[in-house]
Amino acid sequence: MEKILVTGADGFIGSHLVEELVLQGYKVKAFVYYNSFNSWGWLDTLPSDVLDNIEIFTGDVRDPFGVKEAVTGCDATFHLAALIAIPYSYYSPQSYVETNINGTLNILQAARELNIKRVLVTSTSEVYGTALQVPINETHPRQGQSPYSATKIGADAIADSFFRSFNLPVTIVRPFNTYxxxxxxxxxxxxxxxxxxxxxxxxxxxxxxxxxDLVYVKDTAKGFIEIFKQETLIGEEVNIATNxxxxxxxxxxxxxxxxxxxxxxxxxxxxxxxxxxxxxxxxGDNTKLFQHTNWKPGxxxxxxxxxxxxxxxxxxxxxxxxxxxxxx
Structure with missing residues (x-):
């Protein structure tokens, strides 16, 4: 049974992903943002039979020492932790660089040093900007139309570089608008x-x-897991979309x-x-996801x-x- 670290586990998609992983029988270590209230975000609302099967790790993805501690003992990492609000990125772009780019770098470096078997890095459809052609497939040009999307483009590029430079088994998962x-x-x-x-x-x-392109959150969570199951998607970027x-x-x-x-x-x-x-x-174009996995929007x-x-x-x-x- 594989043990999976999920960063951003206290958030919207992360909490649903943790729940689905537990239901499918995986061991889960949930990386939640440290705070003095001892809040685990949305994980606090999960049923006890699910929560009792989750190992909680509190920390900050911007800290490389805590990240390495979190990754230790895991077989795979699903990296979802990020700042995501676009309007706020206009006012505080540096915080997006520190969390989205440096946080991703910390995850990749720890995974490399600890020989992690799989790393899934979460991207966003915002990296494409306004569609130049539709449906948007993974080869569409990147357009950083906000500080948020620019930092996600940077994080994707660093993830790809670790695959190319160090053969780290990275897959970039790109959900469209999850709700x-x-x-x-x-x-x-x-x-x-x-x-x-x-x-x-x-x-x-x-x-x-x-x-x-709106994707229901349970379908997004299942998309992550289906992508994880397919080694043919190592080194690839994959949309999760409905067309x-x-x-x-x-x-x-x-x-x-x-x-x-x-x-x-x-x-x-x-x-x-x-x-x-x-x-x-x-x-979004979900052709690649359909070709490599059994995923379908349910x-x-x-x-x-x-x-x-x-x-x-x-x-x-x-x-x-x-x-x-x-x-x-």
Whole structure:
């Protein structure tokens, strides 16, 4: 039974991935961000029968000594820890360099020194920028249209260099826009749902015309595991996408209908990206993932949105969000 280290395990995708790994019988060491509250993020909400099977490691991916300690004794590493909010990256770009680039370097160096069998580095569809051709496959040019995406391009390049220079068994996993329960309100779907369920009649959003390829979080988690199982994907970059797109405006109208709550969309200037930074179209090509694995998206957009709405409808979950405050 392989032991897998998951960094960013306390976050949205990380917590779902940890849960799925445990359910599939893997040993899991969950790397969570150290804090004085002894909070394990979303892992604290997992059922006890899952949580009891997880080894918790608290630390900071920016610290190479702690990272090496975390990697020690593991067979593989799924590296998800990152700063991901695009608007915040406009204000604090150095913190993104330190976490996303240096943090990834620390993981790669530790994995190299400890002869780790597999390393999965999490990328993002944002590295492609606005689509130059669709669907977007893994050869699409990289466009750093925000400090966030630029640091993820840098992290991907360092990961690729470790494969080429040291034969480190790295795979770059590139999820498109993942959504579902536990997602932070800096993403558009929780932004819309929390405003609607909190009784706000005016839903504040940024640009309405960009399109996104939306992947339900359970499907993303299973995609990671299927990629991990295939050694043919070592040294490769792999999209996790649905080959479908929806505009933000159409998505908002769909959520109005599914929640049964009427609302008006208000364009909020604070939520608009600078024009050259906005990514107008993301439509992913999942051909490589289909060719190498048994993965298929198991959740339609309507099904995933209904599951997400149901989770947010729980008052205990909704109370964790501040719907009236813009989360950068």
């Amino acid at each position: 579902g329960p536990r997602q932070s309100a800096r993403a558009v779907i929780p932004t819309i749902i929390t405003q609607l369920l909190s009784g706000l009649k005016e839903v504040k959003l940024g640009a309405l015309y960009p399109t996104r 479908n797109e929806v505009s933000i405006e159409d998505l908002a109208n769909k959520l109005f209908k599914l929640t049964g709550v009427e609302g008006n969309i208000i364009s909020d200037a604070e939520r608009l990206r600078p024009e050259k930074s906005e990514v107008y179209r993301l439509l 959740t339609t957009l309507d099904e995933g949105l209904l599951k997400t709405i149901d989770w947010f409808s729980d008052k205990n979950n909704l109370s964790k969000y501040k719907a009236d405050i813009y989360n950068k």
